[in-house]
Amino acid sequence: GQQLNQSPQSMFIQEGEDVSMNCTSSSIFNTWLWYKQDPGEGPVLLIALYKAGELTSNGRLTAQFGITRKDSFLNISASIPSDVGIYFCAGFERSNDYKLSFGAGTTVTVRA
Amino acid sequence: SAVISQKPSRDICQRGTSLTIQCQVDSQVTMMFWYRQQPGQSLTLIATANQGSEATYESGFVIDKFPISRPNLTFSTLTVSNMSPEDSSIYLCSASGNTEAFFGQGTRLTVV
Numbered sequence: 001g002q003q004l005n006q007s008p009q010s011m012f013i014q015e016g017e018d019v020s021m022n023c024t025s026s027s028i029f030n031t032w033l034w035y036k037q038d039p040g041e042g043p044v045l046l047i048a049l050y051k052a053g054e055l056t057s058n059g060r061l062t063a064q065f066g067i068t069r070k071d072s073f074l075n076i077s078a079s080i081p082s083d084v085g086i087y088f089c090a091g092f093e094r095s096n097d098y099k100l101s102f103g104a105g106t107t108v109t110v111r112a
Numbered sequence: 113s114a115v116i117s118q119k120p121s122r123d124i125c126q127r128g129t130s131l132t133i134q135c136q137v138d139s140q141v142t143m144m145f146w147y148r149q150q151p152g153q154s155l156t157l158i159a160t161a162n163q164g165s166e167a168t169y170e171s172g173f174v175i176d177k178f179p180i181s182r183p184n185l186t187f188s189t190l191t192v193s194n195m196s197p198e199d200s201s202i203y204l205c206s207a208s209g210n211t212e213a214f215f216g217q218g219t220r221l222t223v224v
Contacts, residue, residue: 003154016182024123030211031210031211031212033212033213035215040217040218040220041217041218042116042204042216042217042218043155043215044202044215045113045212045213048212050211051120065213075133088154088155090213092210092211092213097155097160098143098210099145099160099211100145100155100157100206102154102155102210103154104153104154105153105154
């Protein structure tokens with residue numbers, strides 16, 4: 001599958017700040033997924049989005065499925081030290097046998 | 113959701129040897145995949161593990177190097193054959209339906 005365009009590549013943030021990252025694709029996706037990966041672990045699913053325009057929250061995390069179905073963003077509010085990690089967006093394309101396409105990841109480092 | 117157990121979690125292997133990684137899912141799933149993740153990089157799909165038949169490999173990956181088995185809906189193995197230092201990476205098992213995908217904790221392989 002294609003690689004999604006994820007930005008920013010990395011960010012240093014102050015504890016308590018809000019964080020935003022986004023992904024875009026050149027083709028339409030049926031589902032957008034956001035994962036967090038801690039060192040030495042596999043990616044853990046944070047939020048799944050299934051419909052264009054859908055806005056979904058999971059605690060301090062909020063993600064939206066873009067209206068065009070070619071983009072998504074993830075917001076983290078009031079960041080804390082345990083938010084450190086790598087965040088990946090991923091998407092399912094029906095035309096690609098439901099194989100996941102991934103973004104390159106956003107590395108988040110929180111300054112205490 | 114699906115819980116995926118992957119083992120070993122890490123190994124250090126001699127070049128020229130082979131390592132088999134096991135992946136067990138706690139429920140029957142439609143699809144299982146194997147990924148490779150180089151340090152600091154995103155996930156790259158190696159192959160789709162098909163139940164009872166040969167795996168479907170992505171471009172750049174071949175069966176002789178990465179033989180895969182999937183004897184039933186909940187279990188799969190990936191073998192990294194005739195290893196070289198370039199095979200040092202994290203290998204991840206994934207299970208999915210058509211709307212969500214879950215990952216094992218990964219196998220960190222170092223070839224010396």
